[in-house]
Amino acid sequence: MSSSKNKKSALHETKSDPSLNLSQTSAERIKNLRRQSKDIKKLTEGILSGNKTDLSQAITLIESQSKRHTEDIKTIISTCLPYSNKSLRIGITGVPGVGKSTFIEQLGLLLVKKGHKVAVLAVDPSSSVTRGSILGDKTRMEKLVQHPMAYIRPTASGESLGGVARKTRESILLCEAAGYDILLIETVGVGQSETAVHSMTDFFLLLKLAGAGDELQGIKRGIIEMADAIVINKADGDNIKAAKKAKVEFNRALHMYPSKSNGWDPKVKLASALQNEGIDKVWKMLTDYFEKAKQNGYFEEKRADQNKFWLTQTIEDSLKKEFYQNEVIKSEFPEVLEKIHNQDLSPFEAAEYLLKKAKI
Amino acid sequence: MSSSKNKKSALHETKSDPSLNLSQTSAERIKNLRRQSKDIKKLTEGILSGNKTDLSQAITLIESQSKRHTEDIKTIISTCLPYSNKSLRIGITGVPGVGKSTFIEQLGLLLVKKGHKVAVLAVDPSSSVTRGSILGDKTRMEKLVQHPMAYIRPTASGESLGGVARKTRESILLCEAAGYDILLIETVGVGQSETAVHSMTDFFLLLKLAGAGDELQGIKRGIIEMADAIVINKADGDNIKAAKKAKVEFNRALHMYPSKSNGWDPKVKLASALQNEGIDKVWKMLTDYFEKAKQNGYFEEKRADQNKFWLTQTIEDSLKKEFYQNEVIKSEFPEVLEKIHNQDLSPFEAAEYLLKKAKI
Numbered sequence: 001m002s003s004s005k006n007k008k009s010a011l012h013e014t015k016s017d018p019s020l021n022l023s024q025t026s027a028e029r030i031k032n033l034r035r036q037s038k039d040i041k042k043l044t045e046g047i048l049s050g051n052k053t054d055l056s057q058a059i060t061l062i063e064s065q066s067k068r069h070t071e072d073i074k075t076i077i078s079t080c081l082p083y084s085n086k087s088l089r090i091g092i093t094g095v096p097g098v099g100k101s102t103f104i105e106q107l108g109l110l111l112v113k114k115g116h117k118v119a120v121l122a123v124d125p126s127s128s129v130t131r132g133s134i135l136g137d138k139t140r141m142e143k144l145v146q147h148p149m150a151y152i153r154p155t156a157s158g159e160s161l162g163g164v165a166r167k168t169r170e171s172i173l174l175c176e177a178a179g180y181d182i183l184l185i186e187t188v189g190v191g192q193s194e195t196a197v198h199s200m201t202d203f204f205l206l207l208k209l210a211g212a213g214d215e216l217q218g219i220k221r222g223i224i225e226m227a228d229a230i231v232i233n234k235a236d237g238d239n240i241k242a243a244k245k246a247k248v249e250f251n252r253a254l255h256m257y258p259s260k261s262n263g264w265d266p267k268v269k270l271a272s273a274l275q276n277e278g279i280d281k282v283w284k285m286l287t288d289y290f291e292k293a294k295q296n297g298y299f300e301e302k303r304a305d306q307n308k309f310w311l312t313q314t315i316e317d318s319l320k321k322e323f324y325q326n327e328v329i330k331s332e333f334p335e336v337l338e339k340i341h342n343q344d345l346s347p348f349e350a351a352e353y354l355l356k357k358a359k360i
Numbered sequence: 361m362s363s364s365k366n367k368k369s370a371l372h373e374t375k376s377d378p379s380l381n382l383s384q385t386s387a388e389r390i391k392n393l394r395r396q397s398k399d400i401k402k403l404t405e406g407i408l409s410g411n412k413t414d415l416s417q418a419i420t421l422i423e424s425q426s427k428r429h430t431e432d433i434k435t436i437i438s439t440c441l442p443y444s445n446k447s448l449r450i451g452i453t454g455v456p457g458v459g460k461s462t463f464i465e466q467l468g469l470l471l472v473k474k475g476h477k478v479a480v481l482a483v484d485p486s487s488s489v490t491r492g493s494i495l496g497d498k499t500r501m502e503k504l505v506q507h508p509m510a511y512i513r514p515t516a517s518g519e520s521l522g523g524v525a526r527k528t529r530e531s532i533l534l535c536e537a538a539g540y541d542i543l544l545i546e547t548v549g550v551g552q553s554e555t556a557v558h559s560m561t562d563f564f565l566l567l568k569l570a571g572a573g574d575e576l577q578g579i580k581r582g583i584i585e586m587a588d589a590i591v592i593n594k595a596d597g598d599n600i601k602a603a604k605k606a607k608v609e610f611n612r613a614l615h616m617y618p619s620k621s622n623g624w625d626p627k628v629k630l631a632s633a634l635q636n637e638g639i640d641k642v643w644k645m646l647t648d649y650f651e652k653a654k655q656n657g658y659f660e661e662k663r664a665d666q667n668k669f670w671l672t673q674t675i676e677d678s679l680k681k682e683f684y685q686n687e688v689i690k691s692e693f694p695e696v697l698e699k700i701h702n703q704d705l706s707p708f709e710a711a712e713y714l715l716k717k718a719k720i
Contacts, residue, residue, distance in 0.1 A: 074709070081703045166708050173706070222582075224616075253616050256584075307700045307707045314711035319679045340667045343441045346533070347667045348526050349434070351674035 040072050044079045050117075050179045052151055059153060059171050065163075077170060080177035085303070087119075087176045088290055089183045091197040093223070094207030096188060099233045103207060103273035104184055105141040110279055111182050112149040119180035120144070122154040123168050123187045123197050151180060162317050165196040169310065172200065198226045199309055202299060203289055205282075206230045208250070210242035225257055228289065229267045231282055236272035243270050262298040264289060328357050400432050404439045410477075410539045412511055419513060419531050425523075437530060440537035445663070447479075447536045448650055449543045451557040453583070454567030456548060459593045463567060463633035464544050465501040470639055471542050472509040479540035480504070482514040483528050483547045483557050511540060522677050525556040529670065532560065558586045559669055562659060563649055565642075566590045568610070570602035585617055588649065589627045591642055596632035603630050622658040624649060686718050 046054025058076050061069045094100050108118045120141070144150045153171065172183055185201055187193040198204045206227040224230070230250050235243035250268045259265065267285055271278030293299040323329060336354060339345040345353070406414025418436050421429045454460050468478045480501070504510045513531065532543055545561055547553040558564045566587040584590070590610050595603035610628045619625065627645055631638030653659040683689060696714060699705040705713070 077706060078709075081706060085703060169708070170706070222585075225582075253613075256613050304701060308697065310707035311696070311700065311710050314708055315683065315715060316676070316680060318711065318715050319683055320676055323675065323679055336671070337668065340671065341664060343445060346437060346441060346530070347670035348529070348674055349438075350671050351678065355675060355678050 037075075040075050044076050047076070047080060047174055047178050048083060052178075055151065055174055055178045056153065058174050062167050062170050062174075073170070077173060080174055084173040084176040087172075087181045087183050088203070088286075089172065089185060089201040090286065091185045091187065091194075091201035091204040092207065093187045093194050093197065093204070094233075098207045098209055099273050100186060100188075100207055101140045103231070103233055103271065103279070104186060105144045106273045106276050106279045107283065108141070108144040108150055108184065109147070110283060112144075112147050116149070116182045117180045118144075118150045118182045118184065119175040119178075120150070120152040120184045120186065121168060121171055121175070123164060123185060123193050151175065151178070162314070164193075165200070165310075166314070168196070169200055194223055194226060199306055202293070202302065203228045203286060207233050208246070209234055210239055210246035224253060227254075227266055228260075228264060229269060229282075229285060230254070231269045231271050231278075233271050233273055235270035236275045236277065262293060262302070263296070264292065264298075323358055326358050328360070329354055332357060397435075400435050404436050407436070407440060407534055407538050408443060412538075415511065415534055415538045416513065418534050422527050422530050422534075433530070437533060440534055444533040444536040447532075447541045447543050448563070448646075449532065449545060449561040450646065451545045451547065451554075451561035451564040452567065453547045453554050453557065453564070454593070458567045458569055459633050460546060460548075460567055461500045463591070463593055463631065463639070464546060465504045466633045466636050466639045467643065468501070468504040468510055468544065469507070470643060472504075472507050475509075476542045477509050477511075477540045478504075478542045478544065479511040479535040479538075480513070480544045480546065481528060481531055481535070483524060483545060483553050511535065511538075522674070524553070525560070525670075526674070528556070529560055554583055554586060559666055562653070562662065563588045563646060567593050568606070569594055570599055570606035584613060587614075587626055588620075588624060589629060589642075589645060590614070591629045591631050591638075593631050593633055595630035596635050596637065622653060622662070623656070624652065683718055688717050688720070689714055692717060 043054050043058055047058055058073075061073055061076070092100060092104060104120055108120060111118045141152055145152050168185065172185070175183055183201075185197050187197045194204075204226050206223060206229070208230055210232055232243045232246050232250070247268045247270060254266045254268065269278060269282050269285060271282060273279065290299065293302070324333075332354060336345065336350045340347055340350050403414050403418055407418055418433075421433055421436070452460065452464060464480055468480060471478045501512055505512050528545065532545070535543055543561075545557050547557045554564075564586050566583060566589070568590055570592055592603045592606050592610070607628045607630060614626045614628065617626075629638060629642050629645060631642055633639065650659065653662070684693075692714060696705065696710045700707055700710055
């Protein structure tokens with residue numbers, strides 16, 4: 001356990017951060033403790049002045065999971081909090097192979113050209129299977145990663161969704177404090193990460209391919225309902241006809257859902273990230289959305305709702321965790337399930353029984 | 361508060377139940393207490409022998425919400441529990457005006473003719489607005505209500521969804537113990553009641569009308585996804601063409617969802633409850649489903665999942681309730697929300713703060 005933790009820290013370690021040094025004497029530790037508050041202040045100032053190295057280092061602290069850094073992170077975040085909340089947060093999802101990284105790079109390049117500061121974060125709570133593909137994006141977005149106005153960062157993976165969600169939210173906050181005014185939050189179109197990303201972004205964009213008649217297959221239930229727009233990528237060459245057909249079908253599918261509470265009807269757009277076609281129209285759609293949502297107050301309302309969601313979600317996750325990790329409950333739970341199965345107990349009686357047990 | 365409770369009890373009161381008498385002297389009360397355990401035993405025996413009056417009386421106890429009856433209900437339920445679980449539970453939903461009661465009556469009449477014992481329960485957690493329509497069903501199902509093999513009962517309404525769900529589950533259990541082998545659980549197609557009914561039935565049927573091109577409008581998000589079948593009612597006379605068109609559209613809509621885990625592809629059927637047409641085909645489809653689901657083990661699996669769902673749901677509802685009703689939390693919550701809004705606190709810090717507060 002401890003060795004895997006060390007390994008993790010080592011992975012994220014950067015040479016300039018003394019607090020991450022694991023092989024230090026106690027004299028050094030005391031020296032570090034004194035230095036730390038000064039370093040944290042410097043680090044925070046660096047973030048606020050837009051220094052990418054400082055931003056990366058702070059996100060590394062957020063991801064380190066080490067209890068030693070908890071206070072540091074709190075200090076950084078509470079200092080940055082008043083400078084956050086000012087960007088447009090765009091969630092982008094799609095299954096592997098849909099061309100997410102190419103799309104994000106082209107959109108990012110368009111935006112930096114227009115004078116925006118763009119940060120790309122990748123959320124990947126699923127483990128090793130998909131980790132590769134998202135980490136790989138960073139090297140694949142070769143042009144964008146070199147641009148001074150862009151910042152690309154894959155976030156922590158392989159942990160609980162709640163944990164990853166919190167880290168992503170905190171990373172968003174730091175990026176905003178560092179002056180990034182457009183955030184592209186990427187997630188793979190599998191698992192529960194979409195719900196989390198949907199709950200922390202202002203606009204949720206689903207990337208799709210035109211397929212052979214079964215365009216809507218393979219999408220997790222509910223994702224289409226969450227989408228504010230569907231972009232059919234790779235709409236080029238021989239694919240154009242199929243893409244246009246898919247557009248009609250998606251429009252029909254979206255039409256079958258009741259209108260969203262914000263009055264925005266989800267749009268379907270065609271694009272070819274590879275040929276850099278249609279990206280400008282996607283951006284036009286996004287600016288239309290933001291204009292409307294800010295005008296009718298929905299933008300602010302949604303953010304307030306999201307804050308409340310994360311507040312209650314964190315509380316409720318913690319309450320559940322505490323209950324189910326109670327040793328008494330852990331040992332009684334299988335037996336209670338067995339009793340329900342054998343019709344000796346109703347689920348309601350069983351719940352009452354366990355709730356009483358947890359209090360003893 | 362107390363007067364409304366009395367009113368409620370009086371509404372459900374039946375003359376033969378002494379424990380429901382509200383204007384009794386303490387001497388009478390003591391006498392009743394002694395008599396009670398004997399009465400409860402008699403009542404339970406009555407249920408198990410299929411006596412409708414006893415069944416009704418026990419369901420009235422379940423609905424009474426009075427703490428005085430908690431122990432009685434527990435006794436009745438634990439005695440009946442081993443005799444439950446043997447029926448087919450069919451959830452039926454649809455917006456008011458779709459012809460739910462006519463459809464249920466025709467289906468019920470078909471089933472009693474085939475030798476089944478049919479119980480109809482109505483779930484209505486929404487308040488007065490819709491209450492009328494469901495209570496009204498009872499008198500509207502004139503033929504079915506008079507049939508010796510049928511039992512019709514509107515359940516408690518106007519309360520919390522969790523409370524209504526528990527009462528309905530317990531009523532289901534008693535109906536099964538009384539020998540009803542097919543249960544039709546009705547709910548209005550609004551509010552959250554569908555999710556609850558979906559989680560306590562084996563098959564979920566959505567009733568719809570053919571409309572003017574917007575057949576899918578007005579349905580709550582997610583209801584189509586929950587449906588195991590859609591029956592387009594009032595497919596008669598001038599409506600037939602529109603109904604057939606709607607069938608095609610619904611089939612297309614259903615096709616756009618990924619397959620259900622049980623391998624059952626949701627079906628679309630046409631019916632005219634008024635003309636008693638198509639009801640037999642709906643029943644044929646239901647028997648097909650049950651045959652398959654029992655063969656591949658999905659039937660049992662789903663019930664086990666539902667039991668686990670109600671167990672954890674009850675536990676988690678209780679944990680949340682306790683937390684949010686804590687006086688300290690109640691007084692601090694608005695201030696914390698305000699601080700989040702003003703960017704003085706992140707939702708995660710705020711959650712930690714409140715969780716600590718609740719423990720003091």
